[in-house]
Amino acid sequence: MEKYVKILKDNNMKITSHRINVLRYLDKHCTHPTADQIYTDLKTNNPSLSKTTVYNALDALESHGIIQAITISGSELHYDITHEMHHHFYCKKCGKIIDIEFCCPNINKMSEYGHEVEEVHGYIKGICKKCIKKGS
Amino acid sequence: MEKYVKILKDNNMKITSHRINVLRYLDKHCTHPTADQIYTDLKTNNPSLSKTTVYNALDALESHGIIQAITISGSELHYDITHEMHHHFYCKKCGKIIDIEFCCPNINKMSEYGHEVEEVHGYIKGICKKCIKKGS
DNA sequence: TTACAAAATTGTAATCATTATAATTTAACA
DNA sequence: TGTTAAATTATAATGATTACAATTTTGTAA
Ligand SMILES: [Mn+2]
Ligand SMILES: [Mn+2]
Ligand SMILES: [Zn+2]
Ligand SMILES: [Zn+2]
Numbered sequence: 001m002e003k004y005v006k007i008l009k010d011n012n013m014k015i016t017s018h019r020i021n022v023l024r025y026l027d028k029h030c031t032h033p034t035a036d037q038i039y040t041d042l043k044t045n046n047p048s049l050s051k052t053t054v055y056n057a058l059d060a061l062e063s064h065g066i067i068q069a070i071t072i073s074g075s076e077l078h079y080d081i082t083h084e085m086h087h088h089f090y091c092k093k094c095g096k097i098i099d100i101e102f103c104c105p106n107i108n109k110m111s112e113y114g115h116e117v118e119e120v121h122g123y124i125k126g127i128c129k130k131c132i133k134k135g136s
Numbered sequence: 137m138e139k140y141v142k143i144l145k146d147n148n149m150k151i152t153s154h155r156i157n158v159l160r161y162l163d164k165h166c167t168h169p170t171a172d173q174i175y176t177d178l179k180t181n182n183p184s185l186s187k188t189t190v191y192n193a194l195d196a197l198e199s200h201g202i203i204q205a206i207t208i209s210g211s212e213l214h215y216d217i218t219h220e221m222h223h224h225f226y227c228k229k230c231g232k233i234i235d236i237e238f239c240c241p242n243i244n245k246m247s248e249y250g251h252e253v254e255e256v257h258g259y260i261k262g263i264c265k266k267c268i269k270k271g272s
Numbered sequence: 273t274t275a276c277a278a279a280a281t282t283g284t285a286a287t288c289a290t291t292a293t294a295a296t297t298t299a300a301c302a
Numbered sequence: 303t304g305t306t307a308a309a310t311t312a313t314a315a316t317g318a319t320t321a322c323a324a325t326t327t328t329g330t331a332a
Binding site: 150152154155184185186187188189192193196211 | 307
């Protein structure tokens with residue numbers, strides 16, 4: 001059984017080709033794409049795909065914790081497969097979102113506050129290495 | 137000279153009553169309001185206020201680093217006066233944004249990546265203490 | 273298999289936060 | 303006090319996302 005079929009099955013989700021494609025896309029691309037980017041890319045091999053289906057698939061996958069929405073840009077959602085906790089860097093110049101492979105040890109302190117923690121997002125914004133080079 | 141006038145002056149910004157009002161509003165309210173909430177509240181004492189002016193004032197204040205946009209909700213921007221670095225908790229039930237008074241020590245490691253850091257945002261999402269109580 | 277019910281997909285229209293535009297007013301400064 | 307650049311205003315436009323209703327597909331049970 002394909003890896004992505006198993007993930008959907010394990011989460012009691014109906015198996016559809018669109019969901020598999022969206023999930024595979026996010027697994028293969030570490031670019032943190034938007035719904036529109038996923039839609040445009042998948043549509044080339046599947047012209048009948050509707051953008052609403054991409055939104056629906058993303059919502060369904062997110063509600064099961066299989067993927068996460070990244071709100072770093074402030075104007076549109078980006079998506080990422082849920083795996084080891086990591087942070088994200090957003091370049092204000094080129095818009096790229098880059099993985100930052102550490103995370104905050106103080107998150108443990110959250111229990112003191114009495115809130116129930118479901119997600120942790122670390123967003124760092126600035127100018128990326130490449131854009132600094134180009135600019136100088 | 138009023139505190140807020142000084143802030144604007146120090147940043148070489150033109151002094152306008154609207155900018156002062158927006159700035160004072162953010163300083164007095166620790167609720168992380170949206171542009172619309174600020175607009176609605178300020179309009180009661182100043183009916184000629186335009187929503188575009190609130191957006192413009194927020195953009196101007198943000199571009200000078202006096203305030204920060206919080207992208208935690210994913211659907212609309214919330215604003216906060218820039219002061220000591222802290223994180224934010226977002227309740228998925230009631231939508232409230234609560235200050236979390238610690239921050240990530242690993243941010244220092246960012247220099248290893250070669251990116252130029254301008255902003256650091258720590259967003260934690262879940263169910264707030266009050267909503268947990270209500271729900272049980 | 274076949275048949276059925278629940279859920280997914282589709283295309284379109286609606287929503288809502290934000291931005292663009294152009295006319296008018298105001299702040300800063302000589 | 304007059305001039306000029308910038309701020310304000312009202313309105314229109316944009317763009318991401320959601321709502322909706324008709325159609326198709328999935329999972330399951332006869
Ligand atoms: Mn990532
Ligand atoms: Mn805050
Ligand atoms: Zn860049
Ligand atoms: Zn709450």
